Amino acid sequence: MNPDLDALKPYPFERLAALRADVTPPEGLAHIPLTIGEPQHAPFAAALEALHAHQDEFARYPATGGLAELREAIGGWATRRFCLAGLDAETQVLPVNGTREAIFAFVQAALDCTRPAKVAMPNPFYQIYEGATLLAGGEPYYLDCRADNGFRPDLDAVSADTWRQVQVVFLCSPGNPTGAVTPLAEFQRLIELADEHDFIIASDECYSELYLDEATPPPGLLEACAALGRHDYRRCLVFHSLSKRSNLPGLRSGFVAGDAALIAPFRRYRTYHGCAMALPVQHASIAAWNDEAHVLANRDAYREKFAAVTEILAPVMEFPVPEASFYLWPAVPGGDDEAFTRELLRHANVSVLPGSYMGRPAADDRMGRVGSSGTNPGSGRLRLALVAEARATAEAARRIRDFIERRL
Numbered sequence: 001m002n003p004d005l006d007a008l009k010p011y012p013f014e015r016l017a018a019l020r021a022d023v024t025p026p027e028g029l030a031h032i033p034l035t036i037g038e039p040q041h042a043p044f045a046a047a048l049e050a051l052h053a054h055q056d057e058f059a060r061y062p063a064t065g066g067l068a069e070l071r072e073a074i075g076g077w078a079t080r081r082f083c084l085a086g087l088d089a090e091t092q093v094l095p096v097n098g099t100r101e102a103i104f105a106f107v108q109a110a111l112d113c114t115r116p117a118k119v120a121m122p123n124p125f126y127q128i129y130e131g132a133t134l135l136a137g138g139e140p141y142y143l144d145c146r147a148d149n150g151f152r153p154d155l156d157a158v159s160a161d162t163w164r165q166v167q168v169v170f171l172c173s174p175g176n177p178t179g180a181v182t183p184l185a186e187f188q189r190l191i192e193l194a195d196e197h198d199f200i201i202a203s204d205e206c207y208s209e210l211y212l213d214e215a216t217p218p219p220g221l222l223e224a225c226a227a228l229g230r231h232d233y234r235r236c237l238v239f240h241s242l243s244k245r246s247n248l249p250g251l252r253s254g255f256v257a258g259d260a261a262l263i264a265p266f267r268r269y270r271t272y273h274g275c276a277m278a279l280p281v282q283h284a285s286i287a288a289w290n291d292e293a294h295v296l297a298n299r300d301a302y303r304e305k306f307a308a309v310t311e312i313l314a315p316v317m318e319f320p321v322p323e324a325s326f327y328l329w330p331a332v333p334g335g336d337d338e339a340f341t342r343e344l345l346r347h348a349n350v351s352v353l354p355g356s357y358m359g360r361p362a363a364d365d366r367m368g369r370v371g372s373s374g375t376n377p378g379s380g381r382l383r384l385a386l387v388a389e390a391r392a393t394a395e396a397a398r399r400i401r402d403f404i405e406r407r408l
Helices: 005-006 012-017 043-054 055-059 067-084 097-108 128-135 184-197 222-227 258-275 278-289 293-313 337-348 392-406
Strands: 091-095 118-123 139-146 164-174 200-204 234-240 255-259 383-384
Touching: 005 128, 043 055, 043 278, 055 278, 067 091, 067 222, 067 234, 067 255, 067 278, 091 097, 091 128, 091 258, 097 128, 097 164, 097 200, 097 234, 097 255, 097 258, 118 128, 164 184, 164 222, 184 200, 184 222, 222 234, 222 255, 255 258, 293 392, 337 383, 337 392
Parallel strands: 118 139, 118 164, 164 200, 200 234
Antiparallel strands: 091 255, 234 255
16 A cells, blocks of 8 residues: 555544543533534525436536536636636636545645655645645645734745745635635735745635625635736636535535646546546536525525624633634633543533644744744634534533633
8 A cells, every 4th residue: 555645644533533432421411513514504405406407417427627517607606706807617617526625636636746845735724735745745834824923824934945845835715724814915925926936826715605794705816816917827726615605515516727727737637537527416516606695695694603602602712703614713711622622522512623633733944844833823722613503503602601611
């Protein structure tokens, strides 16, 4: 077997299962999980109807590039949403089976390991960035996301020598787990660095449609390109999904869009990879990308939950003002995120994810990683996924508050 498999770290939920294995929750108190970011709102009905209407097409092989109608629906949506001059549906858009699969595959296709192959990624992070890098023979390079920088990477903390060894930079905006949104100017600063040092920017934007202020949708990487007049989106790719936007995580449908010079070889890779999207799934996806009403309703539901949870928890926990995504990123009273997680389950039967499970300790940049403290930037925090229905989510927040107040 590939020896690089041994370099993979346990997934956060494996660690969580081990942490809570010997914990007995109180009897008679229903369990409320706030751990996995799996949307629990109703899936977009018209997408399910389209899936059913085209079920006979499961009998046909799909093409790697997907239906022209799907690429056009995606291109139209992205153009409207991010104020683009346009996306060429044939050369700048590629349907994929969700962002997780596409992110992993892209790193395998993109890295050239005959030269230094660092992949920069936010820290804490979605673990696929790290695993994909290790299995492609690259080296993860962690960009700490701390409170003093708005929980975003400090791009200016990276030396020029290090940038020259980076081949791919991952951004996640809105961030998982922090919910932080990358400003347009910060995207544009990274584009300048990519031009100077010749690396690819891969922006994971799968939470882009879950934002709390309807007047200020999060900007995206292609939007930053368009504002610079960079309509070829050179060195830039974005990853989007229907999982969160349309409550369709099981559909496994998303897209990659941007630089045609990157899309073309990635599409060729995927022809061999054998991961074309089933035709009924494509028809369901067309229905979802062409409708905004259900997305507005989805945002309204999350706003209600964020408002309720914020009101309950703000007196006893410190956390950044939520901007987007469906996560809350509170600091743990006392600072020990693992101990808090165990005791919360033991006393309140609420499951949360320790923030340290989503990060890595960072060393000095001279040793190849950003950060001077040597500490894990996720330590002392929790990721709360506000995905359950509103009543259960508020009840979980009340139990957390009661647990904290009893400990004080």
